Amino acid sequence: MSENAEDKAVSIPAQSTGSATLTKNAAPGETLLKVTGLQKHFPIRKGLLQRQVGAVRAVDGIDFEVKSGETLGVVGESGCGKSTMGRLITRLLEPTAGTVEFEGRDITHLGVGAMRPMRRDVQMIFQDPYSSLNPRHTIGTIVGAPFKLQGVTPEGGIKKEVQRLLSVVGLSPEHYNRYPHEFSGGQRQRIGIARALALNPKLVVADEPVSALDVSIQAQVVNLLDDLQQELGLTYVIIAHDLSVVRHVSDRIAVMYLGKIVELADRDSLYKAPMHPYTKALMSAVPIPDPRRRSAKSERILLKGDVPSPISPPSGCRFHTRCWKATEICKTVEPPLLELKPGQQVACHHPENAEDQAPHDTVLLTAARDAVELVAVGTAAELAEAERAAAAATEEPADVAKTSGPEAGNAGDDAAAAADAGTEGESPEPTEK
Amino acid sequence: MTELSKSGAAMTEPVKDSRPPSAFLEVRDLKVHFPTDDGLVKSVDGLNFTLEKGKTLGIVGESGSGKSVTSLGIMGLHTAGQYGKRKAQISGEIWLDGTELLSADPDYVRKLRGREMAMIFQDPLSALHPYYTIGQQIVEAYRIHNKVDKKTARRRAVEMLDRVGIPQPDKRVDSYPHEFSGGMRQRAMIAMSLVNNPELLIADEPTTALDVTVQAQILDLIRDLQKEFGSAVIVITHDLGVVAELSDDILVMYGGRCIERGPAEKVFYEPRHPYTWGLLGSMPRLDREQTERLIPVKGSPPSLINIPSGCAFNPRCPYADVPKDNVTRTVRPELSEVGSQHWAACHMTQEQRERIWIEEIAPKL
Numbered sequence: 001m002s003e004n005a006e007d008k009a010v011s012i013p014a015q016s017t018g019s020a021t022l023t024k025n026a027a028p029g030e031t032l033l034k035v036t037g038l039q040k041h042f043p044i045r046k047g048l049l050q051r052q053v054g055a056v057r058a059v060d061g062i063d064f065e066v067k068s069g070e071t072l073g074v075v076g077e078s079g080c081g082k083s084t085m086g087r088l089i090t091r092l093l094e095p096t097a098g099t100v101e102f103e104g105r106d107i108t109h110l111g112v113g114a115m116r117p118m119r120r121d122v123q124m125i126f127q128d129p130y131s132s133l134n135p136r137h138t139i140g141t142i143v144g145a146p147f148k149l150q151g152v153t154p155e156g157g158i159k160k161e162v163q164r165l166l167s168v169v170g171l172s173p174e175h176y177n178r179y180p181h182e183f184s185g186g187q188r189q190r191i192g193i194a195r196a197l198a199l200n201p202k203l204v205v206a207d208e209p210v211s212a213l214d215v216s217i218q219a220q221v222v223n224l225l226d227d228l229q230q231e232l233g234l235t236y237v238i239i240a241h242d243l244s245v246v247r248h249v250s251d252r253i254a255v256m257y258l259g260k261i262v263e264l265a266d267r268d269s270l271y272k273a274p275m276h277p278y279t280k281a282l283m284s285a286v287p288i289p290d291p292r293r294r295s296a297k298s299e300r301i302l303l304k305g306d307v308p309s310p311i312s313p314p315s316g317c318r319f320h321t322r323c324w325k326a327t328e329i330c331k332t333v334e335p336p337l338l339e340l341k342p343g344q345q346v347a348c349h350h351p352e353n354a355e356d357q358a359p360h361d362t363v364l365l366t367a368a369r370d371a372v373e374l375v376a377v378g379t380a381a382e383l384a385e386a387e388r389a390a391a392a393a394t395e396e397p398a399d400v401a402k403t404s405g406p407e408a409g410n411a412g413d414d415a416a417a418a419a420d421a422g423t424e425g426e427s428p429e430p431t432e433k
Numbered sequence: 434m435t436e437l438s439k440s441g442a443a444m445t446e447p448v449k450d451s452r453p454p455s456a457f458l459e460v461r462d463l464k465v466h467f468p469t470d471d472g473l474v475k476s477v478d479g480l481n482f483t484l485e486k487g488k489t490l491g492i493v494g495e496s497g498s499g500k501s502v503t504s505l506g507i508m509g510l511h512t513a514g515q516y517g518k519r520k521a522q523i524s525g526e527i528w529l530d531g532t533e534l535l536s537a538d539p540d541y542v543r544k545l546r547g548r549e550m551a552m553i554f555q556d557p558l559s560a561l562h563p564y565y566t567i568g569q570q571i572v573e574a575y576r577i578h579n580k581v582d583k584k585t586a587r588r589r590a591v592e593m594l595d596r597v598g599i600p601q602p603d604k605r606v607d608s609y610p611h612e613f614s615g616g617m618r619q620r621a622m623i624a625m626s627l628v629n630n631p632e633l634l635i636a637d638e639p640t641t642a643l644d645v646t647v648q649a650q651i652l653d654l655i656r657d658l659q660k661e662f663g664s665a666v667i668v669i670t671h672d673l674g675v676v677a678e679l680s681d682d683i684l685v686m687y688g689g690r691c692i693e694r695g696p697a698e699k700v701f702y703e704p705r706h707p708y709t710w711g712l713l714g715s716m717p718r719l720d721r722e723q724t725e726r727l728i729p730v731k732g733s734p735p736s737l738i739n740i741p742s743g744c745a746f747n748p749r750c751p752y753a754d755v756p757k758d759n760v761t762r763t764v765r766p767e768l769s770e771v772g773s774q775h776w777a778a779c780h781m782t783q784e785q786r787e788r789i790w791i792e793e794i795a796p797k798l
Contacts, residue, residue, distance in 0.1 A: 069436075077644040077645070077646060077647075078615075078644055166656030169477050184733045184734075186733055187733070214496055214671065214709055214734065215495065215671060215672075215716055216495060216497040216671070216710055216712065216715045216729055216730035216734075217729070217733060218496075218715060218729075219715030219716070219727035219728065219729030219730070220715075220729040220731075221716070222717070222729075223726055223727055223729060231580065241644065241645065243643075243645065243719060244716070244717040244718055244719045245717055247717065247719060247723065248717035248723070248724075248727065267723075268723075271719070281646060282645060282646060283719065284649075285645045285646045285648065285649035286645055286674065286719050287649070287652065287672065287675050287677065287678045288674055288677065288678075288718075288719065288720045289647070289673040289674040289676075289677045289701065289713075289716060289718060289720075290677055290696050290701060290720055291677045291680075291697035292698065292701075292702075292703050293677070293720065300649065302649055302650060302653060303517075303646045303650075304648075305600075306614040306615075306616055306617070306647065329598055429615075
C-alpha cells in the first residue's frame, strides 16, 4: 500500500445531485445504521393455487446498531440468516417486518427511485468474485458503472477516477481495459472492493469477502479492508463463517443462530468470555493450528446433530434442542436479548460467565443430556476416559453442565473468565515460542 | 527427539532403485502433467513421500498446488479419463503394500480401489448419486468387493451408517442424498468409503464444505475411525487447523512440488521454508492474542504452465535475495534435511533460515 500513500486524501465524488439528508457525514461513534425487529420470511407455496403453506424464517426479528467507523462482524453457521440479513440492510431484499434506519432515516420501504441516492452510501462486497463481475465487461466498465448509474462525474473524469481506485485497492491502473477472466480470485475480489468504494460509501456490507480465497490471499484482502477503513473512515458490516477472520476484523460481533442474534458483544468480551452456550460451542469447534494442542488434554464441546430447519424453528430458545444447559423454561419461553454486562448482550436463560437468568429452573431436559459430547482429544486411553465420563454424565445430568463449563460455577467472576481466554483447555506447556 | 523420530511415517529420501519399499505407501518421484492448448500443465512435478499404516499425512497447499491431483494419481483416477491425446502423463512410482500401482494392470488397480484404498471427496452432494438411496450406494460398494447377498450387504450398510453416527440408520439407509444435511452426507460418504475396511484412506478437503460445528464432528469421526481401523490416512486441505488436528506428518506443496515436509510439530514450530512461514503468518488465529495485522504472502500462486524458474516461490519470497548469485532464480532447490525426519527445499543456509525464523517470523506470529 506504500505506493498509495498519496491517495490518503480521497476526493469525495460530487454529491450535489443527491438528497440533502445524505450529505452530512455521521461523526465517528454516532449511530449510522439502526435495525429494529427486522424479519424476512420467504413464503413456501404449494399446489395449483400456489397457496402459501409455510415460510422459511430466514431472519426472524433482530435488533442491532452499527456505529459510524466501527466494524460489526456477523457469524453463524450456514442457514442462520446472516446473508439474508446483509441483503436486508442493503435493501436488496424487502423486509417482511421491522425497520432499517440509516443515518436516522427510515429506509425500510423506500422504492427503487427513492433508494437510489442511498445506494451511494451503502455498498456491498460479494462473496464470490467469479460470479459478481460481469465477464463481458472490462474492469473499467465494471468499476466505472456506479458513476454512470448515479450520474456522477468525478473530478478528472471517470477513467482517471477508476484508475485511481484500482491503485487504491492494490491493482495496476493499466488493468483498466482487461476482462475479469484475466485476473486471479484475489485480484477479482479487489476489483469488487474497488467498485464498492467508487462512490465513497459510508457503510460497506461485505458478505463472506474472503472465504472464496486462498489463505495467503485472504490475508492480503483482510489487510486491504483494514487499510481502507483507516484511510477512508469506512463502516463495515462483515458477514463471515470463519470465527478467526471475524475476530481479526471486527470491533463488535453478532452471533446468529436460526434467524436470531443470540449474542452481540465487543470482540474481546465475546472471545474471552462468551455467554451464550452456542457461542462457546462454536468457538471450541474451531480447529486450532497447533499440533501440541491436540496432545494436550483439550476440552471441546461437540454439538450433536445439525441446525434445525428455519421453516419450523424450535419453540422457546431456538438452541434448546442442541444445548446442554437447556431446561424447561428454554423450551417454552424465548429468551430476550439482554445486556448482562456493559457491551455484551445475550439471549439465554442460563448464560455462561454470567448470572443465571432463570435460577429456579434447574432440571435439565432429557435432550440436554445427550445434546453434547465432550471430547478429550488425545490418546485412545483419554478417549476411553471421555467415553466413561460421558456415560457417567448420562446418569448425573447435572454434572454435564459442570464439566462443560468449568467456569460456569464462578458466575460473573472476571478472573476466571479471563483465564478461560476464549479457548478451551489451556495446554499445560506454554504454547508461545 | 526420540519420541519424534518414532512418531509419524518414517520419511526417507527415495532410493533410486525400484525394489519394493518397506513402507506401506511410498510415492517416488510422482509427476502428473496435463497437455493443454496453452502448454504442459505440470500439476505434480516430482513428489516423494512415505506413509505407514495407522499414521496420518496432511498435505497442505493453496488451490492449484497439486494436492488433489496427487490424491487422484494415487487412486489411479487420472488414467481412467478418455481424452485421447489429452490423457494425463503420469510417471514415477506408487508403491502400495509392496505393489507398484502405476505399472500394474488397470483391472488389478480397480480391484484395489474401494477395497484397499478409498477416498472421501470434498463435496458429498456431487460425489453421491442423486438417483440412488444412500443404502443402495453403500451396498453397491460393498458387493463389488465381497460376494455376499443383498441382505447381508444391507446389514453391513446399516452397521456402517450407525458407526459414523447417523441416527436411526435402519431408516435412513433408504433415504436419498438430498434428504440428508451436509454433515450427514459427509458421514454417509465416510461410511461408504470405509465399508470395505480400506488400508489407505484419502480425504480430499473432507470438511471444507461444512460448518465449523459439523466440521468438528467429522474430524473427530475420522480420528476415531482411524484408531479403530488402523488405516493409513492422507488428509488434503488448505486449512492448517484441520491439518494440525489430524496429522502426524505434514507435507507442504507449492507449484506442484513439495517444499517442506516433516512431523507436524516440526512444521508448526520450526518451519524452514519461507512459504510455510507465509502460510502461518497469513492466518488469523483464535488461540493467540489478537495481532495488529496479518502478514500475507505477496503476489499470487504461480501458473502451473509457466512455473517460475529456479525456486517456484522466488517471485513471492521476501528472502529471495538472501542467497548469493541470484541462485533462487536460476536453480531449483532440492529438498534437504533440516532436522530429524524434516526436509525443506530452500537455497538459504540452515543457519540463515533458523535466524530469520527465530528473530523475524516467530515473534510476529
